[in-house]
Amino acid sequence: MSTPRSHPAPQSPSLGRATLLVAEREITSQVRSKSFLISTAVLLVAILAGIVISGLMSDREPGATPVAVVASVADVVAGAERLEVTEVTDRAAAEEAVRAGDVDAAVVPGAEPLGVQVLALDSAPDAVVQALTVTPEVELLDPAPADEGLRYIITFAFGLVFMTSVIGSGSMIAQNTVTEKQSRIVEILLSAVPARALLAGKILGNSAVALGQTAAIAAVAVLGLVVTGQDDVLTLIGMPLAWFVVFFAIGFVLLAGIFAASASLVSRVEDTGSVLQPAIWLTMVPYFLVVFFNDNELVLRIMSYVPFTAPVGMPVRLFLNEASWWEPLVALVVLVAATAAITALAARVYERSVLRMGGRVAVREALARSVDA
Template sequence: MSTPAPLSTASGIWLVAERELSSKIRSKSFLISTGILLLVALAGILISGFTSANPEATKVAATSQTASIVSALPDVEVTEVADRGEAEELVRSGDVEAAVLPGDGATGYTIIALENAPGSLVSGLSVSPDVEILEPATTNPLLRYFIAIGFGLVFLMAASTFGGTIAQSVVEEKQTRVVEILLSSISARTLLAGKVIGNTILAMAQILAIAAVATIGLIVTGQNEVLSSLGAPIVWFAVFFLFGFVLLASLFAAAASMVSRQEDVGSTTMPITMLVMAPYILVIVFNDNSLVLTIMSYVPFSAPVGMPMRLFVGEAQWWEPLLSLVILLASCVAAIAIGAKIYENSLLRMGGKVKLAEALRG
């Protein structure tokens, strides 16, 4: 009786990747959480689009002398009154936010309000000096803030979710001794590669689905200008995330291989989790700080968030994403090599936590 031929490396990697894919796709919790994430992304874009397209009008009372001037202001709903007394009555009752009456000042108008005059109304009727901006903002500050949240949140959710999945899978196989059966057919490096590739496919599928939903939402709400400015940053985000996730996934798997109980996974993967959370926090807090964003765009763990943000606001030169990607690729190769060594040396060691020095020495 002939013995079966051993699996090739490619076949082994694909079998492990297929196992990771099928277990996730059959998981109701994964499908539900993915659906909720897509709905939240779509709802956020639709709400912001409809809100910006249909801003709430400011209700203003005006006499026949001032009605034409006030009506020319954007987002203003004018109620014409006969005199000052009627205007004050509407302001006091809350039917209008302010009233614009003829006045003796430089502008020729007087604004009457109950407590605070609407800023848009004051600025619209003010006589402003000529303003010359030496370094004009390239994007709307509020839009820049929301885009920063979007990039940071998507990176955080995808990296932590699938990185955590890899870590739990590694420890579960050690706890149940399944790993010993697997290593009788394939090598530890083949097993690691299959896990990383399988979860990378799932993570990228989720990223592409979110990108598709975001594109549809921007088109439906007529935000074509935002869509055109987001096109290249989204593509670069996907490219950077691909290699950044491979780097993180290798480290998650290596860290998890050093313990034998699910209770210990959190402590051993905490440093990597902090690396995933840091870009999310930094890009939100420092979204308008060009120096911090520049540093983030060249650090491998934060480049998937920092570089797309700089591309969106127009602060990055054409060659900078390429240089950052080279740095990320070099870091990815180094992380895979170190992670594979730790994984290979720790996978069959049961009991207590394996020290990092011991895992590296073998």
């Protein structure tokens, strides 16, 4: 008589395997979402269009440039088609016209061997210099900071990309967390995988999606700059852009843990607004700081070492050549250490509140008590 063969009970997946399964689920649900695909496509097209338009604008044929010319050197601008010439008596009159804004530049007698000099207010007048038969010295009466417009655009872009990507993906993590809790699906999920694996999978999956989106933005920006011939800008932002991707990857993990832990404190989607406010403000602060203080070296230096602002502050400082070679390495170590500590704290809050239904759970209470059976 044969005895029935016993079948071993199925074993739960290891922590690492469970994390990867949850991450795969998060990635799949994100990339299949029409809203995510459409918003990403619109963002990429907008970035490419902006780069192409700026390139076309820079290549556009300029109109006539108003220029004052001292009568004694008027022959050097004879026949210049792109200059609207106004003759003045001497250098003082020419300088007065430039300062008053009546003309963009002035051509005045200068030192030998050329014998002419160009006066301008705050930047070199390329149209005037190129129209002359000689290449004279340019004297700026009120020099402006170098590349001020490009400085603002690049710092603005770093802050905006970080803020929009983190808030978008972080809000998705929060919404999924609360939805699973409200529908009780989380109880089924936790019967198969540990809470830490569920949280780690959410962070890992959404981090991969956000990093992929950021890498796509960087690739489109590089492609647009190459196609439009703006290689000089590409040279300036190449290394800062690479560091931005590295800092973004780690900084997103830090903030994603805060978004997930914050969402686990409530049981209804309607209540997420209040608990997510601190995380949203932490994400928005770097953007506002670089927009309003992009010319303040002290603020940028502090930003580059504060974990929540380092993903924007350090790449901006690298772009502005205000950071030594070792500073991004030190800032990265600080960011990694802070991310490890804050993520561990977020995991503790998540574990102790994700199964608690009803009213909002206080952070102090979640840290002080274990999950009810």
